[in-house]
Amino acid sequence: MSRRLSEGRLLLATHNAGKAREVAALLAGHGIEVVTAGELGLPVPEETETSFIGNATLKARAAAKASGMVSLADDSGFSVAALDGAPGVYTADWAEKPDGTRDYAAAMAKVERLARHARDRRAWFSCALVLAWPDGHVESFLGEAHGEWVWPPRGAAGFGYDPMFVPSGESQTFAEMDPARKHAISHRAAAFRLLSAACLPD
Numbered sequence: 031m032s033r034r035l036s037e038g039r040l041l042l043a044t045h046n047a048g049k050a051r052e053v054a055a056l057l058a059g060h061g062i063e064v065v066t067a068g069e070l071g072l073p074v075p076e077e078t079e080t081s082f083i084g085n086a087t088l089k090a091r092a093a094a095k096a097s098g099m100v101s102l103a104d105d106s107g108f109s110v111a112a113l114d115g116a117p118g119v120y121t122a123d124w125a126e127k128p129d130g131t132r133d134y135a136a137a138m139a140k141v142e143r144l145a146r147h148a149r150d151r152r153a154w155f156s157c158a159l160v161l162a163w164p165d166g167h168v169e170s171f172l173g174e175a176h177g178e179w180v181w182p183p184r185g186a187a188g189f190g191y192d193p194m195f196v197p198s199g200e201s202q203t204f205a206e207m208d209p210a211r212k213h214a215i216s217h218r219a220a221a222f223r224l225l226s227a228a229c230l231p232d
């Protein structure tokens with residue numbers, strides 16, 4: 031049996047505003063008020079694991095311990111078949127500049143430079159969502175969205191690598207489509223559906 035959330039406040043253990051916006055939208059209407067790790071000034075934990083679930087667990091546990099609140103972390107990334115799944119868990123690292131800021135145009139250009147000669151254009155996003163309670167209990171969920179990478183990047187909505195990904199059966203990139211459409215078919219939405227069925231109050 032999974033442990034369910036009770037109504038009340040939930041800490042979103044992320045410093046990424048794009049993710050926080052999407053997770054808050056997915057939680058809307060469930061009677062749960064959200065506050066983010068960024069708003070509380072919590073430290074950014076070092077992501078030392080080699081899987082999405084591992085890193086999401088580490089982030090959720092650190093936030094629950096620091097705040098005493100039930101915490102939800104998201105660890106996600108972009109994978110390219112021709113690159114054997116890279117950048118994968120290192121998706122954020124590929125965007126990181128020496129001064130610690132991120133350059134997603136450069137990160138997307140790196141993916142294109144490494145993969146441009148491959149005929150196989152398949153790519154996918156993964157999202158691990160982990161809930162951690164202050165007593166150490168965790169619940170974990172994994173979602174994926176499959177499609178193809180495209181070049182040049184298109185669209186200004188969304189965040190991160192959205193402009194270079196077209197999900198299967200769609201013609202627009204995640205960054206061109208209405209945010210509501212991305213919320214219906216994304217890796218984050220897939221993980222959230224599992225979380226919702228297992229852990230949200232009825």
Ligand SMILES: O=P(O)(O)OP(=O)(O)OP(=O)(O)OC[C@H]1O[C@@H](n2cnc3c(O)ncnc32)[C@H](O)[C@@H]1O
Nearest residue numbers: 044045046104105106107108121122189190191192
């Ligand atoms: O760790 P937190 O604080 O949550 O924020 P982060 O941005 O560092 O998040 P991750 O460590 O999980 O790295 C995820 C990377 O994958 C990218 N990413 C994740 N979900 C995405 C989405 O829906 N669309 C585009 N890019 C996404 C995101 O921009 C990051 O570069």
Ligand SMILES: [Mg+2]
Nearest residue numbers: 046077105122
């Ligand atoms: Mg991170």
